[in-house]
Amino acid sequence: MVILDVPGSGPDPAAWLPVDKRCAVCFHVDDVHPSTSADAYEAGGDLGAGALGHVEWLLERHSRLHVTVATTPDWRETSPVPTRKVLARLPWLRDRVFLAPLLPPGTMRLDRHPDFVRYVAGLPRTELTLHGLHHVHRGLNVPAEFQNQTTAECLRMLEEGLSIFAAAGLPRPAGVIPPRYSTPPALLDAMAQAGFSYVASGRDIHTPVAASAVSGESGLRGVPLFRPSLLPQGLVHLPTNFQATSTVDRALQILDGGGLLSIKAHIIKDCLGYVALDGMDELYRNYLDTLFTLLHARYGESLWWTTMGAIADRVGGRGSAAGRQPSGAMSLPSVA
Numbered sequence: 001m002v003i004l005d006v007p008g009s010g011p012d013p014a015a016w017l018p019v020d021k022r023c024a025v026c027f028h029v030d031d032v033h034p035s036t037s038a039d040a041y042e043a044g045g046d047l048g049a050g051a052l053g054h055v056e057w058l059l060e061r062h063s064r065l066h067v068t069v070a071t072t073p074d075w076r077e078t079s080p081v082p083t084r085k086v087l088a089r090l091p092w093l094r095d096r097v098f099l100a101p102l103l104p105p106g107t108m109r110l111d112r113h114p115d116f117v118r119y120v121a122g123l124p125r126t127e128l129t130l131h132g133l134h135h136v137h138r139g140l141n142v143p144a145e146f147q148n149q150t151t152a153e154c155l156r157m158l159e160e161g162l163s164i165f166a167a168a169g170l171p172r173p174a175g176v177i178p179p180r181y182s183t184p185p186a187l188l189d190a191m192a193q194a195g196f197s198y199v200a201s202g203r204d205i206h207t208p209v210a211a212s213a214v215s216g217e218s219g220l221r222g223v224p225l226f227r228p229s230l231l232p233q234g235l236v237h238l239p240t241n242f243q244a245t246s247t248v249d250r251a252l253q254i255l256d257g258g259g260l261l262s263i264k265a266h267i268i269k270d271c272l273g274y275v276a277l278d279g280m281d282e283l284y285r286n287y288l289d290t291l292f293t294l295l296h297a298r299y300g301e302s303l304w305w306t307t308m309g310a311i312a313d314r315v316g317g318r319g320s321a322a323g324r325q326p327s328g329a330m331s332l333p334s335v336a
């Protein structure tokens with residue numbers, strides 16, 4: 001992965017921040033879709049009475065907090081791990097079939113769930129972003145939807161997702177958080193063609209905090225882990241570096257260093273016995289409540305509470321508001 005422009009690598013290490021801010025925090029919640037507790041698992045469909053109620057509670061208690069909600073337009077996954085165990089043991093064949101049953105197309109399509117759409121669209125300070133199309137793929141890594149498709153296939157999937165958002169009456173999302181952060185080059189090329197401004201991919205919650213640190217776990221590797229960067233496709237890249245199991249010290253080190261604290265959660269805590277460490281439950285909610293209170297006390301107005309789309313607009317990716325203006329993009333040092 002060649003990074004053309006890396007905000008913060010040149011003379012002004014805080015070039016991606018607004019002038020009056022020294023560091024930033026953004027918080028994203030993945031896998032949101034209309035499944036209710038009457039379905040296989042709840043993923044936002046119970047609205048305020050379910051897991052999204054925890055998000056709403058945090059937004060009410062923290063007036064500066066913004067949330068990026070990664071929403072899947074037509075969720076079809078029933079299990080994140082293979083349930084067809086015999087098939088899963090057969091090399092070659094297992095890569096060509098779905099190893100868990102799929103929901104029929106359209107079951108969870110956003111435009112068929114107007115109460116859900118009304119609720120998420122009504123959450124304050126909340127930006128919706130695209131989280132795949134169906135959240136499912138053939139082979140062992142069921143949720144990693146983008147793996148080996150061509151650019152044309154990725155483009156068709158993205159456009160179908162956008163059309164479902166539009167049919168549901170939702171604003172066009174500015175970015176994509178690919179399921180499992182799986183981001184092959186064909187997806188990046190398709191995103192650029194479709195006019196997106198950002199992708200959130202490099203997820204690494206273990207690499208020690210340092211200005212020069214790059215991601216080495218899920219999704220894109222070798223991208224800056226504690227600040228946004230600009231990919232060769234003109235897309236702004238947003239890393240993820242913090243989750244429920246991360247320490248308060250890690251958050252403070254990131255922010256003390258002038259970085260982006262990028263926190264993730266999954267809306268589904270218990271998916272058929274597969275328990276997500278970062279699932280949005282009361283415990284994680286209370287940890288974030290304490291953390292956010294501490295952050296405001298420590299950094300005050302120097303901390304930029306923001307969303308991925310707002311950061312992309314500052315950096316000036318090709319699909320962002322700044323990037324669309326002839327002279328709007330920030331002048332960032334080139335390290336190609």
Ligand SMILES: [Zn+2]
Pocket residue numbers: 030031131135143178179180
């Ligand atoms: Zn996901």
